[in-house]
Amino acid sequence: MKQTTTIDKGLTEPYQINMGPQHPATHGVLNLLLTIDGEIIKKVEPDLGYIHRSIEKMCERDSYQQIVHLTDRMDYLSSNINNEAVCLTVENALQLEIPERVKVIRTIIGELTRISSHCLWWGVMGMDVGALSTFFYGFRDREMLNDIFEETCGARLTMNYNVPGGLMLDIHPNFVKRVKKFIAHFKTKIPEYDRLLTQNVIFQKRTKGVGVLSKEDAISFGVSGPVARASGYSCDVRKYHPYSALDKVKFNECLKTEGDTFARYQVRIMELWESMSIVEQLIDNIPEGEHRVKTNAVIKLPKGEYYQKVETARGELGVYVISTGTKNPYRLKFRSPGFSNLSVLNHIAVGGKIGDLVATMATLDLVIPDIDR
Amino acid sequence: MTISIININYNLISSIMLEESMSILNMILVALGYLGFFAVAGLFLVLMERRVAAWFQLRVGPNRVGFQGILQTMADALKLISKELTGTVKADKFLYNLAPYFVIVTALMGLAVFPFTKDIQAFDINIGIFFLIAISSIGVIGILLGGWASNNKFALIGAMRSGVQTISYELSIGLSLLTMILLTGSLQLSEIVEVQKSGWLIVQGHVPAIIAFMIYMIAGTAETNRAPFDMVEAESELGAGFHTEYSGMKFAYFFLAEFINMFIIAAIATTVFFGAWLSPFGITESLPWLGVFWFLGKTLLLVFLMMWFRWTFPRLRVDQLLTLEWKYLLPINLVNIVIMALIVWLNLTIQF
Numbered sequence: 001m002k003q004t005t006t007i008d009k010g011l012t013e014p015y016q017i018n019m020g021p022q023h024p025a026t027h028g029v030l031n032l033l034l035t036i037d038g039e040i041i042k043k044v045e046p047d048l049g050y051i052h053r054s055i056e057k058m059c060e061r062d063s064y065q066q067i068v069h070l071t072d073r074m075d076y077l078s079s080n081i082n083n084e085a086v087c088l089t090v091e092n093a094l095q096l097e098i099p100e101r102v103k104v105i106r107t108i109i110g111e112l113t114r115i116s117s118h119c120l121w122w123g124v125m126g127m128d129v130g131a132l133s134t135f136f137y138g139f140r141d142r143e144m145l146n147d148i149f150e151e152t153c154g155a156r157l158t159m160n161y162n163v164p165g166g167l168m169l170d171i172h173p174n175f176v177k178r179v180k181k182f183i184a185h186f187k188t189k190i191p192e193y194d195r196l197l198t199q200n201v202i203f204q205k206r207t208k209g210v211g212v213l214s215k216e217d218a219i220s221f222g223v224s225g226p227v228a229r230a231s232g233y234s235c236d237v238r239k240y241h242p243y244s245a246l247d248k249v250k251f252n253e254c255l256k257t258e259g260d261t262f263a264r265y266q267v268r269i270m271e272l273w274e275s276m277s278i279v280e281q282l283i284d285n286i287p288e289g290e291h292r293v294k295t296n297a298v299i300k301l302p303k304g305e306y307y308q309k310v311e312t313a314r315g316e317l318g319v320y321v322i323s324t325g326t327k328n329p330y331r332l333k334f335r336s337p338g339f340s341n342l343s344v345l346n347h348i349a350v351g352g353k354i355g356d357l358v359a360t361m362a363t364l365d366l367v368i369p370d371i372d373r
Numbered sequence: 374m375t376i377s378i379i380n381i382n383y384n385l386i387s388s389i390m391l392e393e394s395m396s397i398l399n400m401i402l403v404a405l406g407y408l409g410f411f412a413v414a415g416l417f418l419v420l421m422e423r424r425v426a427a428w429f430q431l432r433v434g435p436n437r438v439g440f441q442g443i444l445q446t447m448a449d450a451l452k453l454i455s456k457e458l459t460g461t462v463k464a465d466k467f468l469y470n471l472a473p474y475f476v477i478v479t480a481l482m483g484l485a486v487f488p489f490t491k492d493i494q495a496f497d498i499n500i501g502i503f504f505l506i507a508i509s510s511i512g513v514i515g516i517l518l519g520g521w522a523s524n525n526k527f528a529l530i531g532a533m534r535s536g537v538q539t540i541s542y543e544l545s546i547g548l549s550l551l552t553m554i555l556l557t558g559s560l561q562l563s564e565i566v567e568v569q570k571s572g573w574l575i576v577q578g579h580v581p582a583i584i585a586f587m588i589y590m591i592a593g594t595a596e597t598n599r600a601p602f603d604m605v606e607a608e609s610e611l612g613a614g615f616h617t618e619y620s621g622m623k624f625a626y627f628f629l630a631e632f633i634n635m636f637i638i639a640a641i642a643t644t645v646f647f648g649a650w651l652s653p654f655g656i657t658e659s660l661p662w663l664g665v666f667w668f669l670g671k672t673l674l675l676v677f678l679m680m681w682f683r684w685t686f687p688r689l690r691v692d693q694l695l696t697l698e699w700k701y702l703l704p705i706n707l708v709n710i711v712i713m714a715l716i717v718w719l720n721l722t723i724q725f
Contacts, residue, residue: 015526017526017527023612024608024609024612025609025610039530039691039692126687127609128609129609129687129688130600130601130603130609130686130687130688131685131686131687131688132426132430132600132683132684133426133429133430133684133685135430136430136431136432137430137431140431196685197687200686200687202601202686202687202688202689202693203687205689205690205693206687206688206689206690206693353690353691353692354530354610354611355604355610355688355690355691356690358609358610
């Protein structure tokens with residue numbers, strides 16, 4: 001009898017498995033070192049650094065106009081919002097008066113970027129839980145936005161439309177018309193998304209009660225964005241520290257209290273509606289005026305420390321600049337939302353199955369270049 | 374078709390050769406005919422899946438190689454044949470190499486018993502349904518071997534999932550077919566078709582038959598490891614699952630077997646629920662060779678249904694998969710059999 005018990009113990013031994021750096025579910029070069037007992041996850045250790053490009057160090061070498069370009073390559077899905085963060089930091093430090101037109105256009109394009117990012121997330125979310133076709137529906141709608149961006153500034157993904165002092169170019173004459181057309185189109189598509197995925201029984205079974213993050217944990221882990229708001233932590237930077245034209249528009253902060261994967265999913269779908277409402281409020285009355293104010297060719301920030309935060313599609317992006325009065329920052333630190341959101345993964349994925357981990361990771365909406373920088 | 378050609382040969386040569394050697398020759402020729410036909414049919418199904426997927430996904434799909442892309446999968450197969458067979462260093466070489474053959478051979482064996490029309494049926498045994506269920510269980514050994522011998526943890530998880538899943542869902546397949554056997558009173562496929570001349574079984578057995586059909590389609594999709602039950606190769610979780618470490622033609626065997634298995638599952642449903650080669654309302658009864666058309670038409674319709682599942686539904690989690698089977702499908706199935714038995718006993722079937 002004794003012998004059999006020892007054999008039994010030997011049979012159920014947790015083992016380690018590398019998920020990534022080349023794995024479909026990690027959406028980039030993230031390596032998760034999983035400790036698994038059968039199918040049940042005992043431990044998740046994210047191993048970072050595969051796409052580290054030392055962007056922060058490069059910023060210390062570059063001028064402020066050049067830094068804007070680098071931020072495109074962090075969270076590439078909300079590139080325009082990243083650009084805006086750096087531009088706002090510089091403008092605030094220089095105490096530049098920015099024309100209303102610029103503010104409104106920045107807000108519109110920022111919200112469109114958010115929609116575009118959430119579209120891609122929705123497609124990938126469906127793919128991660130096994131509904132492969134959602135990917136193409138998400139991309140279909142995102143494509144319309146990419147076309148608008150392309151017409152506006154020549155780039156589809158890494159837009160680089162903002163410059164310190166305003167916008168690189170004025171908007172295209174077609175811009176208003178095409179955005180309106182997109183909004184009308186997309187309003188009919190979100191109910192389609194709901195019918196295809198949100199209301200699906202299998203999808204709800206897969207996501208409800210999975211990867212639960214409590215409000216207290218969300219705060220203590222420094223989680224932000226839709227992930228935190230799904231746990232009931234009200235933290236929308238657009239509400240609490242409005243920038244650009246966001247203080248002129250009315251919108252609701254999307255909050256859920258369940259904190260599970262399905263709540264995070266619902267928050268993002270609600271955000272699509274809110275972003276559309278913001279765009280609709282602004283698109284009809286873009287004020288006339290300059291699209292850019294003159295700045296010095298070589299921007300030198302006054303000596304001091306500056307901090308600016310914005311709400312990207314993933315959460316709070318902070319830009320912290322220490323300037324010694326030269327044309328380069330002495331130190332520049334990005335507080336990226338993805339890094340803090342990833343830190344919560346081990347906490348909420350342990351005890352679930354491999355499938356749960358994939359679904360949870362999909363709703364954390366990780367963009368690896370944002371985490372590694 | 375194959376049979377008639379062979380019959381001609383048979384008449385020609387039978388005068389010279391012995392009966393016994395003739396029957397062996399006959400068997401080999403039939404086997405080669407089936408092999409050739411279904412290798413092509415499997416490739417056609419792959420193409421069909423790709424075109425259907427494209428249709429669901431706002432794409433065009435392969436339409437360049439040959440008319441409407443009809444040669445695309447042939448080209449892919451040729452490419453796979455020419456590829457190097459790689460493998461992991463510490464793999465169990467013998468089992469690793471054996472696994473794909475288990476899967477493909479069992480898939481092809483199952484095809485032998487189907488009545489494509491009244492005359493085209495290679496192997497009409499009196500336990501046809503039983504044979505099909507038995508054969509389909511052997512395929513899982515190939516998947517288990519492949520996953521186990523690959524020396525890859527992802528493959529191992531996939532293989533273990535497959536074992537759990539197939540063993541569970543075989544119960545549902547068996548029981549839902551048993552429900553229909555109550556109506557026919559025979560396991561022989563040709564006789565099952567004969568019974569349906571007075572109405573397809575799904576009509577004869579009305580409510581319990583429809584429940585049985587639904588259970589059968591769910592279990593059948595699970596049995597072939599296709600979405601929403603593709604835990605085995607859940608690509609967002611396990612990469613490629615049990616065939617992660619296979620390449621070239623060995624991978625192609627797994628791939629082809631999946632499609633042939635799907636064809637088999639649909640063909641069983643056609644035979645047992647939808648009257649096999651019988652035409653609806655007997656509209657082409659005077660032309661018996663049209664049976665092939667009806668059989669393949671119905672089967673492809675059901676195959677399309679399974680493709681529709683795949684490109685629409687998210688995937689279940691492995692524990693939910695088992696919950697569905699053991700807590701829902703199995704009890705419903707058992708009750709369903711009793712209801713069917715009562716219906717047969719009280720003579721409440723619908724006959725034309």
